[in-house]
Amino acid sequence: MIYLDYTANCPTEKDVLDTYINTTYNYYANPNSFHDLGIQAKELLNKNSLEILQLLHKEDADIIYTSAASESNNLVVKGIVERYKNRGKHIIIGSFEHNSITVPISKLQQSGYEVDIVPVNKDGIVDLEELEYLLRDDTILVSICSVDSELGIRQPIEKIGKMLKNYSCYFHSDASQAIGKTEIDFSDVDLITMTPHKFYGINGSGALIKNKNIGLVPIIDGGKSTTEFRSGTPVLANVTAMKKALELATINYAERYKIVSEYHDYLITSLNNILIFISTIQNIHFLILLIYLFQAFHL
Secondary structure (H helix, E strand, O other): OOOOOOOOOOOOOOOHHHHHHHHHHHOOOOOOOOOHHHHHHHHHHHHHHHHHHHHHOOOOEEEEEEHHHHHHHHHHHHHHHHHHHOOEEEEOOOOOOHHHHHHHHHHHHOOEEEEEEEEEOOOEOOOHHHHHOOOOOEEEEEEEEOOOOOOOOEEOHHHHHHHHOOOOOOOEEEEEOOOOOOOHHHHHHHHEOHHHHHHHOOOOOEEEEEEOOOOOOOOOOOOOOOOOOOOOOHHHHHHHHHHHHHHOOOOOHHHHHHHHHHHHHHHHHHHHHHHHHHHHHHHHHHHHHHHHHHHHHHO
16 A cells, blocks of 8 residues: 555654653653652753754744644644733634634634634635735734645745734744645744654654743643643653654755655646546547447438
């Protein structure tokens, strides 16, 4: 079988799996504990967290570890609107958002929040003029995915981020399908969702990167963690495996993108040729039928 469902889930790289196993075996203490093993685990967690942020060029941001991109998206939507509900009740989202964005936002609509979906052009790209037209003084969140999971459309995240700097709303991008696959400048993005199982990492882990000046109301309460925004004992092996997967994925971005683009072009060309062939066969069959009917009529 030829596996083509990589946007849903990737196989795990051997180096990533080895990192996960080695961390689990050697660093089994809780990073929040104050004994020597706990301190060693915390130091390793901090080191890998910093390296993840460096790989994403977001060194000044915070990283919140979650169970998946879906949890990260829910934390953004619910955490932002609850924290900043005094500023307004207007949200703007893209046309191709994952249902971990659209479902919680639909529930917010039932609570009185107003939601606009920004239109796209004929190529599926966000219309920047329409987006700016939709912005209001009471807009608190704009959420637009970096790359669509179904069609692979890449949005102009850099341009959107620069435009939104002139407004008081927060800009979130679900970059689950972008990080590890294509290079994007997230400098002007306030909150970024990512998950390593989209780039040969471990399932059951995710992250939300946010600018330090942004507050969130947590959706999980109780239990000490690495941050006030998400409770639960940190899984160190998930963190080190995520860093390893991201490190491997970001090597030779341009070369890897070129290879995948060539596969894409080859697939599209081959499918078009098949369609042309089928159309030709159908036309021949139709022509034979016409000849047969013509002969039968004259007989």
